[in-house]
Amino acid sequence: MFALDGITAGYGGTTVLRDVSVRVPDGAVVALLGPNGAGKTTLLRVASGLLRPTGGRVLLDGADVTTQTPHALCARGVCHVPEGRGVFPSLTVRDNLVLLSKAGTEAESLERAVTAFPRLGERLNQLAGTMSGGEQQMLALARTYMQRPRVVLLDEVSMGLAPTIVDEIFAFLARLSAEGASLLLVEQYVTRALEAADFVFLLNRGQIAFAGEVGEVDVAALAAEYVGGGRG
DSSP, X not given: OEEEEEEEEXXXXXXXXXXXXXXXXXXXXXXXXXXXXXXXXXXXXXXXXXXXXXXXXXXXXXXXXXXXXXXXXXXXXXXXXXTTOOOOTTSBHHHHHHHTSOTTOHHHHHHHHHHHOHHHHTOTTSBGGGSOHHHHHHHHHHHHHHTOOSEEEEEXXXXXXXXXXXXXXXXXXXXXXXXXXXXXXXXXXXXXXXHHOSEEEEEXXXXXXXXXXXXXXXXXXXXXXXXXTSOO
């Protein structure tokens, strides 16, 4: 179980999150939804160790990992895919993948990456920065897959992508989940997120406004009231 327990956090003197608790059971997909500015990205930054909360705890299997660095959390299987893709544009696709493979697993990691996204296998010698936005997102996600993560934090991974690429991304997320990873998903496509999720947490103005199983959610009301019909 990965959990954020009573998190209060912000930047400078501004509090963004107030007593926020989210649970991500083992092997579950949890959608974190809400309007722009609700604090979703801030919560993922706390979860991955990029931002230290002023209150509350981050828990992994009951152990308090609140003060651990992003590197230490990654070593324990917590992987963050931030908004904006985050590839090394001046390196080839192959070099991007090898750089973030565990020592001694480079060949196996490359095989996993191109199996998940065959298009990357056609681009191994291409500079990552010259690929399309969708291909760069595939590369960012494939690096996560290579690490065999326990918990994956995903921030708007479909943003700005063509519908066919979005389909590939969600098929990949289903594959990650089927292999046992737990997913905490911030996503602009509310309907797609709910189709993929087991549980949903609604964040509004820095606080949890709803928490429950997906079957309890009125999708139309959620989109209209909190997400403006689409992006969150």
